[in-house]
Amino acid sequence: MTVAKTQETSIQGKGEVSAMNRMLLVPFGTLFSLVALAAAAGQQPAMPKYFVNSPLCKMPYVDPFSADVMAIYKKIKLKDCHNDSELVTAEYDPKLKQYRVHTRLDLARKMAKENVTLECGYQKIYRDGNATIPDDAYRMSKVIPLTDNLVVPNDVEYITTRCFLNSSNSKNHKSNITQRDAMTFVQDHLTPEELVHSFRLLNDEQDPKPNVIILGIDSTSRINLRRTMPQVLRFLKNLPGWFEMQGYNKVGDNTLPNLLAILTGDNHVENIEAGKFKVRGFEDSLDYIWQHFKEAGYTTAYAEDCQSLSTFNFHKPGFIRQPVDYYLRPFVRAIEKTLKLERRFETIFCVGRHISSGYVWDFAVQFVQRLLEETPMFGVFWSNSFTHNVFSAGSAMDHLFREYLLLLLKLGLFKRSIVLLVSDHGYRFGNIRTRTKSGYLDERLPMMWLYVPPWFRKKYPHYVANLRKNRNRLSSNYDVHMTLQHILQLNTRSHEAFDARIKAKKCPNCRSLFFELPENRSCSEAGITEKWCTCHPTTTVTNRTQYMAVARAVVQGMNQHLVAKKLTHLCENFQLNSVEVMDRKEILGERSTTAATEHVYVLNFQTVYKKPKFEATVRWNPRSSTLKMNVDELSRKDSYSATAKCVKDSLVKKYCICKKLPGKQHK
Structure with missing residues (x-):
């Protein structure tokens, strides 16, 4: 291309x-x-x-x-998550200051290509604040009939919907066509007093918000x-x-x-x-x-x-x-558990009939549409x-x-x-x-x-x-x-x-x-550590003896870290396979005496088992051949999703190469 x-x-x-x-x-x-x-x-x-x-x-x-x-x-072309029409739609009624939900019988009949009736219902989603882990918990109401032109109650913020097409030509009076969907509503919970205060904040010419x-x-x-x-x-x-x-x-x-x-x-x-x-x-x-x-x-x-x-x-x-x-978390949690999911780009992309990110951006649009003139x-x-x-x-x-x-x-x-x-x-x-x-x-x-x-x-x-x-x-x-x-x-x-x-x-x-x-x-003045700093010029080290000495010390430090973290029963011991490149950073503004006694290197290397690719930023004292390194700061350059299933710590996942264990995978 x-x-x-x-x-x-x-x-x-x-x-x-x-x-x-x-x-x-x-x-x-x-x-x-x-x-x-x-x-x-x-x-x-x-x-x-x-x-x-x-x-x-x-x-x-x-x-x-x-x-x-x-x-x-x-370049990738976007593929829609659905090819049917929405049987349930919503709009905001500015006069009522509430949302209305419509059921689309006209579209249902086009989909079914026959005379049908449309039967829809919805379930309210809400956060379960009493759960042990509320962020992972949600509750759903019983199915409530969803009639056309329904005014959504003010306490309903998130719903899932389901629709059936009833046909007189079918033996059980229900066709196979059904549609599930989900919707959010940004409801206004401000009291009259809060509305007055918010209006003043929005229109304060001296100190606008x-x-x-x-x-x-x-x-x-x-x-x-x-x-x-x-x-x-x-x-x-x-x-x-x-x-x-x-x-x-x-x-x-x-x-x-x-x-x-x-x-x-x-x-x-x-x-x-x-x-x-x-x-x-x-x-x-x-x-x-x-x-x-x-x-x-x-x-x-x-x-x-x-x-x-x-x-x-x-x-x-x-x-x-x-x-x-x-807070959209309970809604996202609920729809990913109850609607059909489709993976693209190595993650969940379609949730029900819609792109996953679309729920976030639609929520942002609703937030702005609903509250722009009412509150900062x-x-x-x-x-x-x-x-x-x-x-x-x-x-x-x-x-x-x-x-x-x-x-x-x-x-x-x-x-x-x-x-x-x-x-x-x-x-x-x-x-x-x-x-x-x-x-x-x-x-x-x-x-x-x-x-x-x-x-x-x-x-x-x-x-x-x-x-x-x-x-x-x-x-x-x-x-x-x-x-x-x-x-x-x-x-x-x-x-x-x-x-x-x-x-x-x-x-x-x-x-x-x-x-x-x-x-x-400098990076330090901006709160950026040397690991992430992009300000300093680099020079590639071509002396094999030099970069191999640093690489072996890095691998040794990684193994010592596994011992200290008590991970040796889960994670393979590291052995150096190869060094891709080692660059030395020229730390701008650093005193020459400091630069002479301690070098900053960016080492790209590979270890043996499963051949993971790592990047380490280290400080090396060439006189004493000693190393300063934070193993938790290691960068993993290839995906670790398949090699770190035995651990859940997001830091450890980067450098743990799980052992092959007999029987069930180690939890």
Whole structure:
């Protein structure tokens, strides 16, 4: 497959194309980028060399369309999850301020190709707060008749539906055609007093409360977004007000530490390694930013698809108390247990008649549609299903996600809201990590786009000027956390003016993106450990004696770690098979004496049994031949789903190669 290469600059232009969303034509301005101008003049624009270029950080630019990546990239066409028409539909009645549900007898007769009657019912879904693990529990009511034009009661937030077509020509008076579906309803639970207070917050000219909506797509680097989702990228570039943080660097391995850094100002790596997240109630004890927004009068929401991969539930008990006002977890749990599932892209993709992520984005649309004019909103909407395991799968969802963005535009979200389009990290394993040069950077550079609305750009031009400056400066999740804290007190003039209690715990000097970030900033100053830092140039070590000595020490350290963790009865002992490459990092700004006594290496190697591929960032003292390494920080470059079934700890899964045990698999 041939994909035309495109160049980019950090210079923002105006919008360029018109976009159709269902029956809505959304006009934009015209984009004249530097690339287009160069192309018109017959010139080939030069690639930028760095995303960030300072004495302490030289973050290399990555070409999304390099030959090694395009050799394994294949655009994927989206296949629908159903080929029938919806027999049950819902709409919001603005006069009643309630939802109506309709049954479609006309469509049922077309499906059956005969005269039939339609019999439908629904079951209410709700969270079982009394269960031992409430996040894994849900309850469903008895089947309630669903008549046409039914006004949904205010206490019904989630339902599943089922319909039968009754035919007089059938012996049992019921045809074989039946349809199951599921729906969400964002009901308004504000009291009259709360409505008055919320209206005042929304319309306070002196201290306006912007809505904050975070849209998250798992495992999407800023590089892969360009490769797989060009229509979404075009939307972002064409709507004035978006700023891309091209120097954004992740701070943890997988979703949990990276999302926690945004939501709590702490990645909690120590607590993750100590297993505290397995303790029931621990997650409830953390200080989430949505709690601060709730205290400020906001209505809050959190939604995530793929209940087995959910950030706060993957091998963890999740929340005891419902963490936000509108929480999709019980609905997702219920529909994945009761509706037909179809796997694509190595995970659950279709749930019933719909794409898994569609339930999340529909919920986000409902949240905005229902509450935009009533209360300040804070919502996090996160999708795992189509990007988690296959790096090219985003291409299948490009046009569909763009349609959701256009629908949110039509609803008015971008008039007064601050919106973040983010990811947790790039691809951590698979072909792009094992077969491309850019995989190392792709994993560490998630996308981060921040949108500020017209009124904000007019009222706070100095903040907008800082956003422009910050686009190509080193930033991290902790800066995003401080940005969210800043939104709650926009009149704060400096980072020093913030109460110390709300500064990011893991990075007290990290600051809001509305403030100018230091131009000459190191990874440690941004709260990024050396394992994940992309700022330092590397040189490949060609001395075999040197890299083999480091590799043997690393493997020995891994075996010692298995003993310390008491895993030797489950996990195979490691033996070095081969070294793919070892690079030495040049730590910018480090004293020459320190560099001479301790080298930082990135080692890519393979061990014998099952031939797993690992990447380790280590410190090595060449004089004493001693090693400093955190085994829990090891990166696994190939999938470990088939080799780690004997353990449930997400950290251990990366490096445990399960033994073949006689009889039943060891639990």
